[in-house]
Amino acid sequence: MSERKVLNKYIPPDFDPAKIPRLRLGKSRQIKVRLMSPFSMRCETCGQWIGKGTKFNARKESVEGEKFHSIQIYRFYIRCQRCAAEITFKTDPENSNYEVEKGALRNFEPWREEQALKEEKEQTKVEEEENNPIKALENRTEQSRREMDIMDALDEIRTLNAKGERVASADVLGAIASRDEGKSKRLAEEEEDELLAKQAFQSAGGRRIKRACEEEAVARERDIKMMAVAVPRSDRFSAPGASVLPLSLGIKGVKVKAAAPAPAPLPAPTLAGMLGAYGSDGDDSNDDD
Structure with missing residues (x-):
């Protein structure tokens, strides 16, 4: 298959480029361009609405005798999509915009x-x-x-x-130092609380008090109830201040203070003893004489 676009072209031996006439184009000639409508407009002939950005094949030409300072003003020719009426507009460099000349009416902006x-x-x-x-x-x-x-x-x-x-400078460093000081103080307080907690759960001899398990606590409670039922009621409440629990009952980790011995009972007072304790008035007077 041959190349669609060749790189070398054939030039005949008798070719003379001087014989080719030069194409002289005037300044007012029109150039075909492809553009988009710079604004929305409505055709005055048929009322067709033309939106901004609609593409057209247009003709462009320079406007003779109109310039803004040194900027050339150009005119564009397009045709309506519906009725093919000619619409012309030109550039407006003074306001950085476009201006409609004829054939259409610009929409309100x-x-x-x-x-x-x-x-x-x-x-x-x-x-x-x-x-x-x-x-x-x-x-x-x-x-x-x-x-x-x-x-x-x-x-x-x-x-x-x-x-x-x-x-x-200074305030930021002070804030950082105060934050570190507060953190260290909080850590010291936590260590002190932990030490107090350890001391609270130690006995007088320095031994650590172990927490009794649930099964041991239930067994001790059952033994206490059985011993309370076994001791006679008269022995339990015979003297004031007597301990309800017997001294022989040993509880691990709990010291039971022994009850003080009950005082000896006093002899019952008689009527003669009560009368003999008091003397008569006559005896007191004879003794004084």
Whole structure:
């Protein structure tokens, strides 16, 4: 299969490039270009809506006698998609935009209207200041007040930034040191609490008190109940202060204090003894004489 695009071309031996006439094109000639519509518009002939970005095969030409400073202004020709009516628009470098010449009506764009209103307001303000010096003075006073407010806000921001720069060295180191000190103090308190807990669970001799398991506790409780039932009631409550538990019952880890011996019972008092303890009035008087 041969090459579709060849790299070498045949030049006949009798070829003379000087005999080829030069193509002279005028400055006002039109060039075919492919473009997209720079704005949305509506055809005046059929009312067809043409959206922004619609592609067209257009013709471009330079506008004779119209320039913005040294920038050339160009005109474009397109045709409506529905009725093939010719639509022309040209560049507007002064406003960085495009301007419709004929064949279509540009759709309303609110930002363009706001810009026009802003320019009109500024023009009215300038004319008002030229004709009314009092109004010009008020406007200058208002502008001066606004500038002073802006300067005050800037000074406040600078003060806050300077304050933050001053805090950077000493205060940050102090905050780090205080944090480390608080951490060490907390660790010391935890160690002290742990030591107190160990001391609380030790006996007087230094031996560690083991926690009794559940089975041993149940067995001890059962033995206590059985011993309480076995001891007679008269022996348990014979004397005040006597221990309910017998001394022979040994409980691991618990010391039972022995009860004090009951005092000897006193002899029952008789009537003669009670009368003999008191003397008569006559005996007291004879003894005094």
